[in-house]
Amino acid sequence: MTLATVRPARLCLLWATVTASAPVLACTAVNAMQHELWGDRGIAQESTADVLLDGPLSAPTVSRFTGCSPGARIPVLIRPSMPGLTYIRDVFWSGQWYPAYAFSASSPLIAFRVLRLPSAGGNQPVPLRIDQSTETTIETGFGRVAEPMLGVVLFSRGGVMTEVPAFGGSVEFSLRDNPAVMLRYTVELKIRLPHLPCTASDAALVLDPAQAVDLSTPGATTGTRPLEVVVNCRSAGTPLNLTVADIHGDSGEPGQLVPTTDSVARGVSLRLLRAGAPVRFSSRWRHGLSAAGQQRIPFEVQYIRTDAALVPGRLQGEATLTLDHR
Numbered sequence: 001m002t003l004a005t006v007r008p009a010r011l012c013l014l015w016a017t018v019t020a021s022a023p024v025l026a027c028t029a030v031n032a033m034q035h036e037l038w039g040d041r042g043i044a045q046e047s048t049a050d051v052l053l054d055g056p057l058s059a060p061t062v063s064r065f066t067g068c069s070p071g072a073r074i075p076v077l078i079r080p081s082m083p084g085l086t087y088i089r090d091v092f093w094s095g096q097w098y099p100a101y102a103f104s105a106s107s108p109l110i111a112f113r114v115l116r117l118p119s120a121g122g123n124q125p126v127p128l129r130i131d132q133s134t135e136t137t138i139e140t141g142f143g144r145v146a147e148p149m150l151g152v153v154l155f156s157r158g159g160v161m162t163e164v165p166a167f168g169g170s171v172e173f174s175l176r177d178n179p180a181v182m183l184r185y186t187v188e189l190k191i192r193l194p195h196l197p198c199t200a201s202d203a204a205l206v207l208d209p210a211q212a213v214d215l216s217t218p219g220a221t222t223g224t225r226p227l228e229v230v231v232n233c234r235s236a237g238t239p240l241n242l243t244v245a246d247i248h249g250d251s252g253e254p255g256q257l258v259p260t261t262d263s264v265a266r267g268v269s270l271r272l273l274r275a276g277a278p279v280r281f282s283s284r285w286r287h288g289l290s291a292a293g294q295q296r297i298p299f300e301v302q303y304i305r306t307d308a309a310l311v312p313g314r315l316q317g318e319a320t321l322t323l324d325h326r
Contacts, residue, residue, distance in 0.1 A: 045194055045235070049158030050091045050100075053108060056125075056151040058115070064147040065181065068140040075176035076138050076148060078114065080130035082169035082187075085110070087131055091155050098127040100155055106162045108154050108191060112171070115149040125151065130169075135176060148173045150185045160235050160292070164191035195238035198290055198323050201230045205301055207270075212312070215268055215305040224273075224302035229321055231297055233290040240287040241324040242297065244272065244279050248318060254278035256304060257317025264313025272319060273300040284324065297321070 046053060068074060085101040088109060092098075100109035112128040114136065126136055128150075138146040150171055167189045174182040205227045214222035231240070248258040255271040255278025272279045279299070287297070303315075 045161060045196055046156035047159055049156055050093075050109075051156040052093060053154040053156055055153035056113060057153075058149050058151040064145050065138075065140075065175070065183070066145050068144045068146055070140060070144055072140045073137045074140065074146055076136055077172075077174050077176050077179065078128065078134040078136065078148075079172040079174070080112070080128065080133075080169070081171070082130040084167060085130060085169070088157075093153065093155070094125075096125070096127055098153065099129045099131075101130060102157065103164045103167060104162065106157060106160065107164050108157055108161050108193075110189075111153045111155065113151045113153065115151060128171075130171075148183065150187075152187075152189075154191070160196065161193055162236060162292075163193050164189065166190050193235075195290075195325060196234035197325055198231050198233040198238055198240065200297075200321055200323055201232070203227060203229045207301060207303065210268070210303045212310060215303060215310060218305050218307050220305045221271070221302045224300055227272075227299045227301050228296040229299065230294055231290070231323065232294050233292060236290060236292040238290040238325055240290050241284050242287050243284045243322040243324065244274075244281055245320050245322070246281050246317075247320060250281070254280055256306075257319060260316045260318060263315050263317075264311070265315040266311035266313075267306055267308040268310065268315060269304050269306055270315060270317040271302050271304045272317075273302065274298075276300070279319075281319075 065074065082101070084103055086103075088100050088102045090097040091100045091109065091111060093111075098111040098113065100111045102109055112130055113125040114128050115125050126134075128134060138148055140146045167187075169187045169189075171185045171187070172182055173184075174180075205225060207223045207225055210223050214220065233240075246257055248260060251258050251269065253269075253271075255273060256269040257272060259265070259269065275298075
């Protein structure tokens with residue numbers, strides 16, 4: 001079997017902010033600009049649970065409350081909206097417990113946190129629950145600016161993980177005493193994981209003995225029977241390309257296997273079919289995307305009369321099936 005390198009995981013994040021301003025006691029304006037953050041991430045297929053896969057990933061620190069009183073402690077309400085995410089468990093990371101969420105029963109875990117900038121003497125991130133509103137305080141610096149920064153962290157689920165399709169959500173930061181003053185982060189997320197390789201099991205088939213009367217003329221066929229090759233894939237969505245090759249050479253005829261050296265029969269060959277047509281040896285075809293677990297690749301095998309004189313006896317042919325993941 002041959003394996004091909006799959007492309008690394010791709011993690012895409014889009015962060016955007018919109019502005020609404022109103023005079024308040026602590027801050028008089030919001031300075032918000034739209035920004036994008038895209039990243040190509042090689043996220044591993046880690047089978048151990050709660051291992052950090054990537055992050056923390058954060059948006060640029062350009063979305064801010066401005067015109068604030070120096071040194072003020074500003075109460076801020078955080079309102080997440082992340083449809084499609086389900087709480088799974090808390091994950092302990094970097095000295096804190098983070099609520100971790102998932103998109104499906106086998107997707108990686110995702111957690112959120114908030115950094116409150118600027119900060120004198122250090123800034124402890126705040127783990128964020130996205131299934132409820134949260135209130136926190138942000139201290140302003142001498143620049144009369146307060147910047148809440150949203151971060152994303154990815155953890156392993158435990159076991160084989162699957163990709164995450166395009167996902168969208170948002171997190172709003174508003175002044176508790178004046179909710180009209182608001183920052184909004186819009187998140188667009190897509191996670192790609194390397195596909196685990198598939199393996200194929202050996203398959204053997206013994207045809208019923210053929211009768212000479214059924215092979216009286218060249219090109220006559222008989223004894224057709226199905227043959228299935230079992231392929232086992234640890235993850236779904238692996239693109240499978242398949243190639244069949246004759247182990248013992250090239251007969252020059254589509255699907256006809258060269259007899260093994262210990263074969264006795266003459267004037268007859270074994271022919272391999274796929275979807276009712278002779279297999280084209282060494283020609284790759286797309287099988288499609290794999291499913292997780294076992295799947296069966298169907299073939300058929302039959303006798304076919306050749307131009308040589310018919311000699312009875314034992315007849316054997318062999319072929320290989322190669323899986324190409326790309």
